Amino acid sequence: MAGETTRRRRLEVEDIGDIAVVNFVDKKILDEQNIQLIGDDLFRLVDELGRRKLLLNFGNVEFMSSAALGKLITLHRKLQAVQGKLVLCNIAKDILEVFKITKLDRILTIVPDEQAGLQAF
Amino acid sequence: MSVQHELSIPSDLSEARRIQCLVEEALQQWGYSEHDIFAVKLALEEALVNAMKHGNQMDPDKKVHIRFAVNDRQFEIHIADEGPGFNPDEVPDPTDPENLERPCGRGLLLMRGFMTHVEYTPPGNAVRMVKVRDGAAPSP
Numbered sequence: 601m602a603g604e605t606t607r608r609r610r611l612e613v614e615d616i617g618d619i620a621v622v623n624f625v626d627k628k629i630l631d632e633q634n635i636q637l638i639g640d641d642l643f644r645l646v647d648e649l650g651r652r653k654l655l656l657n658f659g660n661v662e663f664m665s666s667a668a669l670g671k672l673i674t675l676h677r678k679l680q681a682v683q684g685k686l687v688l689c690n691i692a693k694d695i696l697e698v699f700k701i702t703k704l705d706r707i708l709t710i711v712p713d714e715q716a717g718l719q720a721f
Numbered sequence: 722m723s724v725q726h727e728l729s730i731p732s733d734l735s736e737a738r739r740i741q742c743l744v745e746e747a748l749q750q751w752g753y754s755e756h757d758i759f760a761v762k763l764a765l766e767e768a769l770v771n772a773m774k775h776g777n778q779m780d781p782d783k784k785v786h787i788r789f790a791v792n793d794r795q796f797e798i799h800i801a802d803e804g805p806g807f808n809p810d811e812v813p814d815p816t817d818p819e820n821l822e823r824p825c826g827r828g829l830l831l832m833r834g835f836m837t838h839v840e841y842t843p844p845g846n847a848v849r850m851v852k853v854r855d856g857a858a859p860s861p
Contacts (some may be wrong), residue, residue: 624813630766631734631776663759665766666831670824678823694759702827703816 611641618655619721621714629664635680637672643678652684655717656675657692669704676708685709689717722752723792729784732777732802737769740787744798747791754855760835761796761852768800768848776802776846782852795837796852806844 604629608646610624622642629635654675658664676686691699699705711717724747730736741762748758769785777783780803797812815826833839838851 608753622815630738663762664769665763666825666827667770669827673822694756694763696836698763701831705822708819 601640607704610638613645616718618652619655621655621657622718623657624661625709627660627662628669632667635667635671638668638672642675646675646678646682647683650680652679653687653721654679654684655687655689655714655720657690657714657717658688658692659714660697660708662692664698666698666702669698669702671703673706685721686711687711687717687720689714713717724791725788725790726854727788729786730783731781731790732773732779732783733781734770735782736785737766737773740769741765744796745790745792748796751791751793753796754803756811756851757796757855763837764839764850765798767832768798768850771828772800772802772846772848775807776804777859778804789802794854794857796854797849799847799849801842801847802848808845809841 610625612625614621614623622645624638626634629638644652645654672686672688679686690710690713691710696710699708699710709720711720719720726743726820730740743760744765745758748761760846772785781802786801787798791797803854806818809829812829813820813823813826814821815821815830820826832848832850836850837853840849841847842849
């Protein structure tokens, strides 16, 4: 049963040109173990699948704690190191506040919607 | 009149989820806005994870003690762990440019950002947080 939990799909990835558009399956991004697995899936896109342009669509996400922010920063750094780019879009107003309070909106590229995200690369 | 709850839970993150549901229900019953409920839930998540992970080191024998009260004006919660405590003034400011890309250390900042008042009691293993309801003046 635990194996099923860890293998559960957490991301939906759609390729639009050379941009990987990533949607989160979960409405709540919580719990260290879950965040670790989401992080692993995101890093795999860069490290193993060679994606260089990632657009994370937060449209489905209703709640997210600070534990997830570390993964986004690491992902941002990974992409920077290979001349890639990370863009975040469709973030609910309350969650956007999380990025503003932590001032991560200054280092991460955040745009209102997916259309704007596709044009941000 | 306010509704008060007092309970102790093991250092188990699924218990933290249960407390969040309990608090959310209490806030909904008093008609708090979705924005206020999000703020309280986020601060609660950060505080409970801190208490269980950093305070109690996820030791299943150590508990987290919670007391909260809600009325039509404000929500107040007191969370204490059984760890040695910490000095919140010694936590590096995660918004300093040199710390901005560090992957952790933002929980306390978010608690302060989303709640009206956050106060640690020496030796730093207990925190009191208050959220004044949208549009309400704080209680004296």
